[in-house]
Structures are given as C-alpha cells and as structure tokens.
Amino acid sequence: AQSVTQLDSQVPVFEEAPVELRCNYSSSVSVYLFWYVQYPNQGLQLLLKYLSGSTLVKGINGFEAEFNKSQTSFHLRKPSVHISDTAEYFCAVSPDSGGGADGLTFGKGTHLIIQP
C-alpha cells in the first residue's frame, strides 16, 4: 500500500513570486510520481511525471518538480507564478509494477491562490 501527503491545503502567493507545493509519499516499493492540475470547473490534466533517470523533471506551463528518494518527496515548483496558475494541484503515486486498486493514489490536493 502507498500513501501521499500534501502538507498544505491552501497556498496563497503573490503574482510573479516563486511557489513550492509540497508532496511526500510512502511506499514499500519503487514508485512513479505525478503532479496533476485541475483548473476551475475542469477535470484533471497531467502537469509532469517522474518515471526514472534525472530527478529534476520539467512539465507544462513552466512547472518543475524534484524527486528526492531519501526524503520520499516530490515537491512542485515554479519560479514566477501567473494569475492563470490558480488551480487545485494533486500529487499522485503509482507502484512501478503490478496493479490492482492500490495502483494510483492521490493526495488531498493543494489549492494555489494567486494574489494580484
């Protein structure tokens, strides 16, 4: 079994400021890691994913995330946010093999609020 913890339910930040959304996970096996974004009144879309290789992964809209195996973290960052980044962000983890209902586990989400 695995679990995902998003430490902040809400993160307010001023426009053009940097932001970091935190995600920690626990798993007894190796994992793949994902960040999804949900804009108001829409479904989720993939922002970026870590499968293997370089621990720094770049996604859409200028976001990036760093996988830290020793700290079991996958924090999401953007150096300068825009009003259009206002959304709910979900961290998710999947075991790198096998399946079943334990496959993809989502965190509870972080609401990013951009203030002008």
Place this chain on the structure above:
Amino acid sequence: DVKVTQSSRYLVKRTGEKVFLECVQDMDHENMFWYRQDPGLGLRLIYFSYDVKMKEKGDIPEGYSVSREKKERFSLILESASTNQTSMYLCASSLILWGIQPQHFGDGTRLSIL
C-alpha cells in the same frame, strides 16, 4: 488528443432514485476509472475496469455499481441515491492500467442528491 466525455456537467436527483453517470473515451483505451472528489479528501477511486465486462472495486465501492458493455463506454450507477453521494464524479481512461501512462480525465459531473 485523448478525449474523455462525461454526459452531464451538472445533475440533480432525488433520494432513492437510480442514477446513471455516463463516460465515453475516444482513444481505444483498455482501462477506465470512476473517482469521486470531495473537498479536503482529494480523489477516491470507486471502481475501475481493465476490459469490456471486467470490473474491479476501488477504495469506496459501497452504494455504487458499474457497467462496461463496450470498450469506449463506462457507466457508474447509483442503485438508490443518498444525500451522502452528493459529490463531483470524475471519469478517467488510460492505455496501461497503472504506471507509466497517465490517466486522462473528463471534466466531471457535479451530482446533487436532494
């Protein structure tokens, strides 16, 4: 581009009604999923299907059933709707069951049970 279409964006039903939520995907994906999304709880998996007529329970299947008669369509059924099933319901599909390939989501159905 993958398109996952949920038949209704908003739905209002009464307690005790049988409710059908429909989802269609156009990318020939083997796997389809139903989640419910509630504030502060994130996404919770209700059921998933890895092939036509095949289904597996997720984390919270109680009070729900599903139907997958065709590959592109996955229906969620609330057998006798209750007020605690008021929620946002999200459908998703993926090429591979878990892992490398991401899930593609519909825009959601916001269901209110009165």
